Amino acid sequence: MTNSLKRLLMMNVSSSIIFNYMGIFINLFIWEKGQQIFDVAWFNLVMFVAWGIAFMYGAKLLSRFTIGSVMRVSAICAGATFILLSWVHVEPKLFYLTLIALPVGITNGFYSAAQNIGISLFGKGKEFTAFFSATNVFGQIIAFINPLLFALIIQGIGFTGSFLVMFVFIGLMIVASYYVPRISLKEASEPVFKMFGIGQVFSTPSLKWMIPSLIAGGFFIQFQGIFSLIFTFSVTKDKLSIALLQIMYTAFTVACVFVYRRLSRSHRIHDSWWLTFGMIAAAAGFLLALFPTPPILIVSNILTTVGLFFFFTIWSARQFIATNKLSPVHQARIMVWRELILVFSRIIMLALILGIANFQGFAFKAVMIFSFASALLIPYFSKKAKVEEDIAPVVHHSPGQVSTDIADH
Numbered sequence: 001m002t003n004s005l006k007r008l009l010m011m012n013v014s015s016s017i018i019f020n021y022m023g024i025f026i027n028l029f030i031w032e033k034g035q036q037i038f039d040v041a042w043f044n045l046v047m048f049v050a051w052g053i054a055f056m057y058g059a060k061l062l063s064r065f066t067i068g069s070v071m072r073v074s075a076i077c078a079g080a081t082f083i084l085l086s087w088v089h090v091e092p093k094l095f096y097l098t099l100i101a102l103p104v105g106i107t108n109g110f111y112s113a114a115q116n117i118g119i120s121l122f123g124k125g126k127e128f129t130a131f132f133s134a135t136n137v138f139g140q141i142i143a144f145i146n147p148l149l150f151a152l153i154i155q156g157i158g159f160t161g162s163f164l165v166m167f168v169f170i171g172l173m174i175v176a177s178y179y180v181p182r183i184s185l186k187e188a189s190e191p192v193f194k195m196f197g198i199g200q201v202f203s204t205p206s207l208k209w210m211i212p213s214l215i216a217g218g219f220f221i222q223f224q225g226i227f228s229l230i231f232t233f234s235v236t237k238d239k240l241s242i243a244l245l246q247i248m249y250t251a252f253t254v255a256c257v258f259v260y261r262r263l264s265r266s267h268r269i270h271d272s273w274w275l276t277f278g279m280i281a282a283a284a285g286f287l288l289a290l291f292p293t294p295p296i297l298i299v300s301n302i303l304t305t306v307g308l309f310f311f312f313t314i315w316s317a318r319q320f321i322a323t324n325k326l327s328p329v330h331q332a333r334i335m336v337w338r339e340l341i342l343v344f345s346r347i348i349m350l351a352l353i354l355g356i357a358n359f360q361g362f363a364f365k366a367v368m369i370f371s372f373a374s375a376l377l378i379p380y381f382s383k384k385a386k387v388e389e390d391i392a393p394v395v396h397h398s399p400g401q402v403s404t405d406i407a408d409h
Contacts, residue, residue, distance in 0.1 A: 004179060004180065004181045005131045005181065007176050007179040007180055008131065008176070008180040008181060009131060009134055009135060009138070010172065010176045011071060011172075011173060011176035011177065011180055012115075012135050012138070013138050013142070014169045014170075014172040014173045014176060015071075015074075015075075015111055015169075015173055016138065016139055016142045017142055017146055017169050018078055018107075018166060018169050018170065018173070019108065019111075020142055020143065020146045020147070021146065021150055021162075021166060022081075022104055022107075022108075023229075024147055024150075024229070024242075024243075024246060025150055025154065025159070025162065026043075026081075026085070026100070026104065027040055027043070027044075027229050027233075028229075028233060028239070028242065029085070029159055030043050030097065030100075031229075031230070031233045032237075033093065034093070035233075037230060037353065037356050037357065037358075038354055038356075038357075039093070039097060040226065040229070040230060041226065041350050041353040041354050041356075042094065042097050042098075042101075042350075042354060043097045043100065043101045044101070044226060044346075044350050045101075045347055045350035045351060045354070046097070046098050046101035046102060046105065047101040047102075047104050047105035047108070048105060048343050048346050048347050048350065049105065049347060050101065050102045050103075050104070050105025050106050050109065051105040051106075051108045051109040051112070051343055052105075052109065052339075052340055052343035052344070052347075053105075053106075053109065054105060054106040054107075054108070054109025054110050054113070055109040055110075055112055055113045055336075055339050055340065055343070056109075056113075056336070056340065057109075057110075057113075058070050058073075058074075058109055058110040058112075058113030058114060059113045059117055059193075059336050060193065061073075061113075062113065062114065062117060062118060062184060062185045062186075063184075063185045063186055063191065063193070064184075064186055065184060065186075066180075066182045066183060066184045067114040067115075067118035067180060067181070067183045067184070068177040068178060068179075068180045068182065069177070070110050070111075070113060070114040070118075071110070071111060071114045071115075071173065071176075071177045071180065072173075072174055072177040072178075073110050074106075074107050074108075074110035074111035074114070074173070075107075075170050075173035075174045075177065076174070077103045077106045077107040077110065078103070078107045078166070078170050078173070079167065079170045080103045081100065081103040081104050081107060082163040082164070082166050082167065082170070084099060084100055084103065085100060085159070085160075085163045086160050086163045086164065112339065113339075116335055116339065117185075117332050117335055117336065118183045118184075140250070140254060143246075143247075143250040143253075144247055144250055144251075147242075147243035147244075147246040147247055148240075148243045148244070148247060150162055150165075150243070151239040151240045151242065151243035152240065153165060154239050155239055155240060185332075190327075190329045191329075195333075196333060196336075198211070198337060201330070201333045201334055201337050202334070202337070206322060206385040207322065207323075207334070207385075209381050209382075209384045209385035210319060210322060210334075210338075210381075210385065211341060212377070212381050213315070213319075213378050213381040213382065213385070214338060214341040214342055214345065215341060215344075215345045215374075216345075216374035216375060216377050216378050216381070217312075217315055217342070217345070217374075217375070217378060218341065218342040218343075218344070218345025218346050218348075218349065219345050219346075219348070219349045219370070219371050219374040219375075220282075220308075220311070220371050220372070220374055220375040220378075221308065221312065221342075221346070222345070222346040222349040222350060223349055223353070223367065223368065223371035224282065224304050224307075224308050224371075226350070226353060227289065227304075228249070228301050228304060228305065231289065231292075231297040231298075231300060231301050232245050232246065232297075232301060234292065234294075234297060235294040235297050235298060236294070245298065245301070248302075249301060249302065249305045252302055252305055252306055253305060253306075253309050256306055256309045256310065257309075260274065260309075260310070260313065271314050271317070271318075272314075272379070274310045274313070274314050275310065275311060275314040275315070275378075275379060276379075277307075277310055278306070278307045278308070278309065278310025278311035278313075278314070279307060279311060279372075279375055279376065280307070281303045281304070281306045281307030281310070282303065282304050282307025282308060282311060282372070282375070283307070283372055284303050284307075285299075285300045285301065285302070285303030285304035285305075285307060286300070286304065286368050286371075286372060288300040288303065289359055289368075290359065290360070290365070292359040292360070311375065311378075315378060315382075318382050318385075319338070322385060349367075349371065352367045352370070353367060355367075
C-alpha cells in the first residue's frame with residue numbers, strides 16, 4: 001500500500017470515529033431532551049434532506065476538485081456541528097433540531113460523495129484491495145471500541161466534553177485531506193452528469209427494476225435503523241449500558257460475517273436462502289417489539305440486526321452483479337442515483353415515523369407492516385431484473401478516462 005493510500009486510510013479511520021459517534025450519541029443526546037420518537041425522526045429527516053442535497057453538490061464538485069477538497073469541506077461541516085452542539089441552545093426545539101441536523105447531513109453527504117464516487121469508481125488493483133481490507137478491519141475495531149470509549153468520556157466530562165474531543169479527529173481529517181490520493185473527475189472524457197436522466201442511467205429493463213428495489217430497501221433499512229437505536233435508548237438510560245448493547249449488536253454482525261463467508265465459500269447455501277432467513281429474522285424482531293419490555297427489546301434488536309445484515313448483504317451483492325460490467329462512468333451515474341433514491345425513500349419513511357408516539361399504537365404497527373411488506377417485494381424485483389438480464393444482456397459502453405494520482409508521496 002502506497003503512502004498516499006495509508007493517509008487515505010487514516011482519513012477513513014478518523015471519519016469513521018466521527019460518523020459512529022454521530023450515529024449513536026447525537027441521536028442519544030436528542031432522545032434525552034424529551035424521549036420523543038418525533039424528535040429523533042425529525043432530526044434524521046432533516047439530516048437526510050441535507051445529505052441528499054450535499055451528496056449531489058459534492059458529486060458535481062468532484063468534476064472540478066479532488067476528493068481531498070470535498071472531504072475537507074465535510075470535516076469543516078462536522079466542526080460546525082459540534083460547535084452548535086456545544087454552545088448553541090435555542091428555542092423552539094424544532095428549530096434547534098433542524099439547526100443541528102443540517103450540518104450533520106451536509107457532513108455525511110459530502111463525505112459520501114467523495115468516498116463512494118471517488119474511491120469506488122477508481123479503486124481498482126491490488127493496492128486498493130489491501131486498502132479496502134484494512135478499512136474493513138479498522139471499521140470493525142471502531143464499531144467495538146468507539147461506543148464504549150465515548151460512553152466513558154460522556155460519563156466523565158459530559159456531552160459537551162465529548163463534543164470537544166471530536167475536534168481532535170476533525171483535525172486529523174483536515175490534515176489527512178491534503179495528502180489523500182488526488183482523485184477527481186475533471187479530466188474524464190465522458191462527464192458523469194452528461195446523459196444523467198434517470199431513464200438514461202437505468203437504461204436497460206434489468207436496471208430499471210433496480211429503482212423499485214432501492215425504494216423498498218430504503219424503507220426497510222430506515223425503519224430498522226432508527227428503531228434499533230430507539231429500542232436501545234428505551235431499555236436503559238445508562239450510557240455505558242447503551243454502549244455495551246451497541247457492542248453486542250456489532251458482535252452479532254461480525255459473527256454473521258464469519259458464518260456467511262464460511263458457508264458461502266462451500267456453496268452449501270444459496271443466496272436466496274440467506275435473503276429469506278434475513279427477512280424472517282427481521283420479521284420476528286419487529287413482531288417482538290410489539291411487547292416492549294427491556295429483555296424483549298434487546299432480543300428484538302439482535303434479530304433485526306442479524307436479519308438486516310443478511311438482507312443488506314444479498315441485496316447489495318445483487319446490485320453489484322447488475323452493474324459491474326458497465327463502464328466506470330455509467331457505474332458512477334448509477335451510484336449517484338442510487339444514493340439519491342435511497343435518501344428519498346428514507347425521508348418518506350421518516351415522515352411516516354413522525355406520526356408514531358409509542359410502540360403499542362396503531363401507527364407503529366401500520367408503519368412496521370408497510371416497512372416489512374416493502375422488503376418482501378425485493379426478491380420479486382430481483383427476480384424480474386434477472387429475467388430481463390437473461391433476455392437482453394447489458395450493452396457495454398466505452399469506459400471514460402479518469403484522472404488519478406495515487407503515486408507514492
